[in-house]
Amino acid sequence: MKQAKHLTVFPGSHRRALSTGKRFLKWGCWGCLALLAGVCLKFAVAAEKESAVPKSPLSPEESLKQTVVHPDFEMQVVASEPNVVNPVAVAFDESGILWVVEMTDYPHGPKEGEDPKSRIKLLRDKDQDGFYETATVFADKLLFATGVQPWKGGLIVTLAGKVQYMKDTDGDDKADLVETWFTGFKEENSQLRANHPTLGLDNHIYISNGLRGGSVIATHPEWTKNAKQVPINGLDFRFHPLTGKYESISGIGQFGLTFDDYCNRFVCSNRNPNKHIVLESRYLKRNPYLAVKSVYHDVSPDGEDSRVYAISRTWTTSTLHAGQFTAACGVTIYRGDLFPKAYYGNSFTCEPTANLVHRDVMTPMGATYDSKYGRDKVEFIASRDEWFRPVNMYNGPDGALYLCDMYRAVIEHPQFMPVELKERSDLNDGIDRGRIYRIVPKKSKINKNVYTALKDATPADLIAALSSKDSWQRETAARLIFEGQDASLQPALEKLVTAGKNEQARIQALWSLEGLGKLSDAVLMQALKDQSSRVQGQAVRLSEPRLAENQDLKKQVLALVDTADPALRFQLAISLGEAGDSGSMVEELAQLMLQGADDSWTRAAVLSSAANQSVPIFKSFLKQLKQSGQKVTAKSSVTEAVGEMAAVIGPQLKADDIQETLSLIAGLDADSYLPLQIAGFEGLGNSLRRRGKSIAAYQAKLSEADQNKLNQFYQKIVETAANPKSPLAQKLEAIGVLQFVGFDTAGKTLLDLIQGKNSQAVKIAAIEAISPYGDAQIGPVLMDGFAQQTPGMRRAILDAMLASQDRTNVLLDEIEKGEIKISELGPARSTRLQRNRDAGIKKRAAALFAAAIPADRKQVLADYQKSLKLKADPLAGKQIFVKNCVTCHRIGELGVNVAPDIGDSRTKTPEYLLTNILDPNRAIDANFFSYTIITIDGVVHTGIISSDSGGSITLTQPEGKTITVLKDEIDEMKSNGVSLMPVGLEKTINPQQMADLISFIKNWRYLDGQVPKDIAKPQ
Helix, strand or coil: CCCCCCCCCCCCCCCCEEEECCCCEECCCCCCCCCCCCCCCCECCCCCCCCCCCCCCCCHHHHHHCEEECCCEEEEEEEECCCCCCEEEEEECCCCCEEEEECCCCCCCCCCCCCCCEEEEEEECCCCCCCCCEEEEEEEEECCEEEEEEECCEEEEEECCEEEEEECCCCCCCCCEEEEEEEEECCCCCCCCCEEEEECCCCCEEEECCCCCEEEEECCCCCCCCCCCEECCCCEEEECCCCCCEEEECCCCCCCEEECCCCCEEEEECCEEEEEECCCHHHHCCCCCCCCCCCEEECCCCHHHCCCCCCCCCEECCHHHCCCCCCCEEEEECCCCCCCHHHCCCEEEEEHHHCEEEEEEEEEECCEEEEEECCCCCCCEEECCCCCCEEEEEECCCCCEEEEECCCCCCCCHHHCCHHHCCCCCCCCCCCCCEEEEEEECCCCCCHHHHCCCCCCCHHHHHHHCCCCCHHHHHHHHHHHHHHCCHHHHHHHHHHHHHCCCHHHHHHHHHHHHHHCCCCHHHHHHHHCCCCHHHHHHHHHHHHHHCCCCHHHHHHHHCCHHHCCHHHHHHHHHHHHHHCCHHHHHHHHHHHHHHCCCCHHHHHHHHHCCCCCHHHHHHHHHHHHHCCCHHHHCCHHHHHHHHHHHHHHHHHCCHHHHHHHHHHHHCCCCHHHHHHHHHHHHHHHHHHHHCCCCHHHHHCCCCHHHHHHHHHHHHHHHHHHHCCCCCHHHHHHHHHHHCCCCHHHHHHHHHHHHHCCCCHHHHHHHHHHHCCCCCCCHHHHHHCCHHHCCHHHHHHHHHHHHCCHHHHHHHHHHHHCCCCCHHHHHHHHHHHHHCCCCHHHHHHHHHHHHCCCCHHHHHHHHHHHHHHCCCCCHHHHHHHHHHHCCCCCEECCEECCCCCCCCCCCCCCHHHHHHHHHCCCCCCCHHHEEEEEEECCCCEEEEEEEEECCCEEEEECHHHCEEEEEHHHEEEEEEEEEECCCCCHHHCCCHHHHHHHHHHHHHHHHCCCCCCHHHCCCC
8 A cells, every 4th residue: 555654643645745835845644655757846726726935833723814714614723732742643532632643753753762652631721711721741751652532431552563551640631540451552753653542432542553563462451461462554443441352454554543333444645545344353264265356445535546735835756646546544533413414424534635625425235335526626625734744633512623734834754855855944844833722613502511411420320411412422321331340231231222312322322222232132122123224234343242142132133134235245244243143044045135236235245254155155055046037137236246255165176166157157148148257267266276277177077977078168158259249348258268278279269369469459469368378389470570569569479478387488489599688588587587486497497587787788888877967957857858858758847757767756866867877777677678660661760669458569768759550551660779868978978967967857846945945955
């Protein structure tokens, strides 16, 4: 995933998004370092009206004047410096105290010999005017504290690779009790650490990983007896605060963790503003043969599909990332009762590098959610104040949304900065500032009693609060019930399960009973009959540990299958796997698979629940499908389901099951079932191949009738693949199947497709299909005319050659003869050769790589090493670039991108740049080889193939010129095997000029005055 940048907490821009103020470069905060394809300086000022850039830093009041909020809302200052600095997390407890985590040691941490600088403060609003004027340091000298969760009069805290519990036991507002409950979270980077301890509906504390992982173990004295290390790399973490039971869970979150009303968990990372964790690892572990591509769904558009609309100046070091999320953090689902109803369940995500808060409207979609932007091209909050750094949010007891503004000139860890900025002078500017805001509808009135309504709550008060429309009130009451473990509340909670006035109250009551250990089967039976499918879904989940023993409960759960809506259907599919005897639920699981086929998450849930009944479920699914009619059969999602079911059968290597599956696939012999046959065959074939097996080994043991049906299927596939009139989509599907039917059946057809006059898509598909076979005919056919092939074809051919040891030797023969340049391989294929298991191949490859650098280039590189030590002038280098490079390269607003974009030089060393300038053919992306085309009328064109439309080829030439030629008009097309960039630039650029040119490429961002010279040192 894209890694984060700022403190553990807030992610950072993947491709840094930077914001520049009057004197300070506000670098994209929390983001990850990644090599970028392109870099271009681009400032976008999208304000409702033009205004002068504010002279940050500003006072809270002046900053608010520069901030544009949704017209129906306003922001109010809750706390600010000096009472609060560097806030990264807040939480209210039942007594009305506002707890604040200050990460003052960001970004560097304490120097050697210094104390850590993070603190936790408690704030009070004594005069109840809404501004928290009284601040007390509860705990200080903490290292990189990232989050707090109120618990039993104290706090559960994430910090310094630990989870600690802190409490004031003597009433002086100081933490005198400090217990370390867990250790082992990684501490490699100050901004990539465990964070957001959050009590979920299911009575567990959830913690977001922070991306760096670790191996966690319990250190609480009462939990250490059977404690074991739990690796969390790529996972998040949860534990039960009463029993101490802990485990890794699906993830992974960077800085942010939030829930909806139904215990759905959402996290974020710098390029992913809202990820719903759909498939929990504890369910997936039930079926070791199930491979899922992802456990989370991006509810909000992510990466290059995301959009943010800043009104401040933003600098994105990659044009590819301009106007996108690069530092998403603090995702929060709004669940208060103060905003209009349309906002309930909306997601809000901070983007500190762009100085804004983004809002998405979420709508149910199968097992998860879809979303749309809250407003078209306008953010919920956006500021022109470039020190405004929103990093986290919180649902308050008043129904308001609380916002942490770290208020810094720079939010970025030096580890992720270009070398020239690592020692910049302004990294700590704003370290003495920070704001907390309250976001409320305009003219809203807040009852001041809500902050302390549960301070001395009676049992009746707590029960009543579970019915609140505000999530903070419900969840705080539930926490107090859970903490108190008062069994006398059982009757009232049971009554609430059946008589609660809203579904949230009934759900909360169910989980409160579970937390007290007082949830009865009878109450669950009642909840399973609730009018709300959401309540039913929670009851199904709570029934999981009882399904294997209680047949009446299991029967009632199964009774929901017929009428379940998409969300409940998913819950049934995932929970039924806990019943143990999946053989008794084959029909229902198959029905869920068919009814839920449109939802990939439900399909995965069924497969996770049926490891030992895969074939019976597949059989039942096909039977129900045939009874459903043509309309259902034709759905692409049904085809996908067939392929997925077959794919979990193959890896089990149970001969009887595989043969029965083949028989079932063979039985789909009606024309309307052909897509299903193809999907099932590919799913089974691919899964067997990964285990070193083939379909042919099992087919021989089928009945004669089934073998005949399969042979008829093969013949149909061969005819479809070979027929020039077959629609392209069908043709490609058929070619894909040919890789499994054996070379005797498929070989001639595939070779003909590769050698014939077919589209590139067909040829590449045929090459990929023939790749698994080892027949000696294949290598020579693939090598024939290699130089005339397009980049896409050459890549496919090289991959196919490397798929066989014999063909790999043939490829090395061609390289040794000079027919193919070794630079064609590229880094990934070169690595495959160098790590080949065959010692002879490794030796041959090593010799070829060693000889790949021409002797004259070695000498030129040696002569120009002095350039790396000369004092350089980047402005002079700019003129060298304009004179020699702009016809093919673009930096900023100079030049055109014909060759690879070289503007993102943050991670490229001067040594790297020197080598690539003087020896451009050492390593070339296959997309940038020079080609020569000679047309039938004798005209010669040279350039890079930028498009192959099937009927024509487009060459891009220096200065961005293009020429498009019909393939029918091409007499000869051949790769020149070299870069379009000429060798010999040293003839026109001396060592001093080379030093200047490299300095320009490294420092072009800082030459226009936007970035002060006193914070960037030219390289």
